[in-house]
Amino acid sequence: AAPLSQFSLPPKLPSPTSRHVAVIGAGAAGLVTARELGREGHSVVVFEREDQVGGTWVYTPKVESDPIGLDPRRTVVHSSLYQSLRTNLPREVMGFRDFPFVAKRDDEKNVRDPRRFPGHREVLLYLKDFSREFGIGELVRFETEVEYVGLVDGGKWKVRSKKRGELGVDEIYDAVVVCNGHYTEPRIAEIPGVDTWPGKQIHSHNFRIPEPFRDQVVILIGSAASAVDISRDIAAVAKEVHVASRTITDGTIGKQPGYDNLWLRSMIKSAHEDGSVVFQDGSVVFGDVILHCTGYKFHFPFLDTNGIVTVDDNRVGPLYKHIFPPALAPWLSFVGLPWKVIPFPLCELQSQWIAGLLSHRIDLPSEEEMMEDINAFYSTLEVSGKPKRYTHNLAGCQFDYDDWLAIQRGSALSEEWRKQMYSAVSKRKRAQPETYRDEWDDEDLIIQANHDFIKYFP
């Protein structure tokens, strides 16, 4: 294949105004945001606390001092990856739209993982390829944490950052794009009586390998992708694994097919001093560990907006289209907040829109109109009985959202094969959680995807 650079750097679009923009984070969201801002002619500085790009995809065996993640003084470990993690999306679907995540040959430095649902290291290598291809690394200040972002006179932003081992520095930017990820600050299930329960508690943020659970009775709370993976991982060594889920359907409760030590149970009702845990259906288990696979909180400890942006029950708001607080648009934006989505292409579209708005090549509605849109959206959520914490859950509507963004910017709509493949994989994942990564029947869609990718590898 020809080198990507032949076509991956299109001629710069006419850029009426170039801005000085701070991007916080060099994960997938920050990398693609930096690329899009650069393509639009803005000057970009990316701040990254760690010493490399990749964010979540930089696996570390390190865990935090407080296994449940409640102690605000704990040293934060950013990534929540566990050692055995393979992607839960096929690589065709997962990659950026114009930089497909195709299997690569090993090179002198790295052995590559060609599987369709590769291990986590392959995603990191892909993000590094992306960063190298588009020269993003040169824009990143590594080992530099953003400690404070706040408004100053004239509508600009003060960004205080601190490079490891140095003093903090204040700088002024026209705009700030927040790309700090949202899988680091644990959310914990509230369990009546847990304070007197004698067992251990841990959040999946601090789960790496199953070994510490050998011969233990583990009660795992949650039913999202990582809960499914981790319960199977642990069942290989634990005495018993009991998965407590809010979203069980009748007929699935009880011992799980193919296992003699894995049960699906209703939600936990209470925990007790004698070590027992009582489930809502009345069953009782004496457990050693409660493992909370209960998700994460949005967390922006550096951000000071004078109360304009708040996080309330995991709703970051008010945000127009999950990106802009109307009163501060387009000068403050968030990339990558939506979940139950395909994150990379979604971040790509969000950042393209932001880049075009910052240069005034495209326009936003008025502040009032944006607020009306947000309030109408919140009302729809309320009417449909969705809790606030589901505000950024785009299950069932991510492609409408992606296409809306694409239209704002005049980009291509989501590919039909991507939509169909996502839906096929979601169904397979539910039906065969152990095997969906290695057995499939959407070969026709893979062919269509690869055919589409040819334009990026002429």
Ligand code: FAD
């Ligand atoms: P991150 O990758 O978290 O990057 C944020 C970056 O910001 C980090 O590098 C961090 O160091 C930096 N940062 C944070 N605060 C500061 C600060 N104050 N100053 C400077 N830098 C800062 N997605 C998929 O597409 N496929 C999958 O299979 C998949 N599996 C997943 C499995 C798990 C267990 C988890 C947790 C997530 C998974 N995801 C998956 C979602 C994943 O989060 C996204 O793919 C993507 O990594 C999100 O990128 P991001 O840039 O938004 O956040």
